[in-house]
Amino acid sequence: MVQLQALSQRNFLNTADLTLQEIQQLIELALKLKQGQSQASLAGKTLATLFFNPSVRTRVSFATAMFKLGGQALDISSEGAWAFEYRDNIVMNGATIEHVKEVAPVLSRYCDGIAIRCSELVTKSAESAKVGAWETAKQDIVLKSFAKYATVPVINMESNVYHPCQGLGxxxxxxxxxxxxxxxxxxxxxxxxxxxxxxxxxxxxxxxxxxxxxxxxxxxxxxxxxxxxxxxxxxxxxxxxxxxxxxxxxxxxxxxxxxxxxxxxxxxxxxxxxxxxxxELRVQHQxxxxxxxxxxxxxxxxxxxxxxxxxxxxxxxxxxxxxxxxxxxxxxxxxxxxxxxxxxxx
The missing domain is CATH 3.40.50.1370 (Aspartate/ornithine carbamoyltransferase)
Structure with a gap:
């Protein structure tokens, strides 16, 4: 069994949060696992994967990764969950049903990690998504709210700002x-x-x-x-x-x-x-x-x-x-x- 050295960060939100040495260690471990030179186990552990966007590779690769390590991934899509609230000091008499202050800690009691995919431009539509200002999107409120209130590691499966799992891969x-x-x-x-x-x-x-x-x-x-x-x-x-x-x-x-x-x-x-x-400008660069x-x-x-x-x-x-x-x-x-x-x- 390979001896794993803990990361300096509890969460994985951006590769730049880690040291260059930690990035290199993850790369080396990934290649050793692929080559069958190392073994690791997450037997009995569960990862909650929350998808607020369509996904193929991210969804399947995380589920398969957990399975290969002896654990399991629980797939939670936005269609199958309540409408969550992320704003503080809000009177919840509208469309939102449950606040992240309850969702994140409850999932933390059930699972050993929480992975979030929430990017406002990732859609199945043929047209670009209707969004607000970049300065608002850049706050990554969904991802950061889960990271704030969860008591287990939170993994960024793609936010408005970063896709660190793609970068690492x-x-x-x-x-x-x-x-x-x-x-x-x-x-x-x-x-x-x-x-x-x-x-x-x-x-x-x-x-x-x-x-x-x-x-x-x-x-x-x-x-x-x-x-x-x-x-x-x-x-x-x-x-x-x-x-x-x-x-x-x-x-x-x-x-x-x-x-x-x-x-x-x-x-x-x-x-x-x-x-x-x-x-109008983009079509000029085909x-x-x-x-x-x-x-x-x-x-x-x-x-x-x-x-x-x-x-x-x-x-x-x-x-x-x-x-x-x-x-x-x-x-x-x-x-x-x-x-x-x-x-x-x-």
Whole structure:
């Protein structure tokens, strides 16, 4: 049985909350679990997974991870739960039925951990979700309320701001494919999409590459800048790991010599919630796609995407089905990364 060292944080809300050493330990444990070199057990333990958004990979990978570790995951969807209240000092005579001050501690009595997925832009709709201001969304009130009132570890399965489990899974995949990551070039490239998507995943993917000491380049059209506070964290983590961090508005130039290319779309921060106005600008950038011609600019780069992916929109079919695509390995490694996290945290 592997001896697990406790994390410095009770919760897992953002990879940047952990030290670089802790991130590396989780990556190494995930790869050892995948290779059958280590064993860990969560026998008799239960994880409550609350999904306020649609999910395939996150839902199944967490359930399978708990099963493989000898525990179980209880799937609670928003349709099957009460309407929860998160505001303090509120007279609950409206649509909400139960306050998080009761929900979180009760679930903590039943379960050994609580995992939350709540991102306002993740929907099944063909249109971008109607949302408020970014400064409000950035508060991540649902996730942080559960973290405040729960007495067991809370795991972020994707919020408005971060998707740390995707970031950790990507880091495991990059380490698995490249071995030595220090100084290798990683490009996170914005890609066209017919609707505005969350910034949580690219935020965490960017941070993961920075933690690996890579030469990280975030490429996007002008106007699609990520949150400046998060960019500052990425810059700091890159410096701490001995890597580099930069931003480019020229996709071709950014891709030159890359060993890893991660395609991902996200909505423009400056037009957050004003999606019709943003769409007028977004449609002008349909050439921001990772296709065969773009891939030729790289150093035989591995191509990543968190999935689901729009074929021949974000990435061409030829690239997705080609030998340089590692999107399926990337999806699988979410499970191993989460197994390492769960075994260490719970």
């Amino acid at each position: 990507d880091a495991v995949t990059i380490k698995e494919k490249l071995g030595q990551t220090q100084g290798k070039k990683y490009v996170l490239s914005w890609a066209y999409h017919p609707k505005a998507l969350p910034m949580a995943t690219p935020n965490s993917q960017m941070l993961a590459a920075c933690d690996l000491g890579m030469d990280v380049v975030v490429a996007h059209p002008e106007g699609w800048e990520l949150d400046p506070e998060i960019l500052a964290v990425a810059q700091r983590r890159a410096e701490q790991s001995g890597g580099r961090f930069s931003i480019s508005h020229d996709q071709d130039e950014a891709l030159e010599g890359a060993q890893i290319v991660c395609a991902k779309s996200w909505g423009a921060l400056k037009y957050y919630g004003q999606w019709e106005k943003e769409k 050439d921001w796609i990772i296709d065969e011609s773009k891939l030729q600019l790289t150093d035989q780069a591995h191509v990543m995407h968190c999935l689901p992916v729009r074929r021949n929109v974000e990435i061409s079919e030829g690239v997705l089905d080609g030998p340089q695509s590692i999107v399926i390995d990337e999806a699988e490694n979410r499970m191993w990364a989460q197994m390492a996290l769960l075994a260490t945290l719970l």
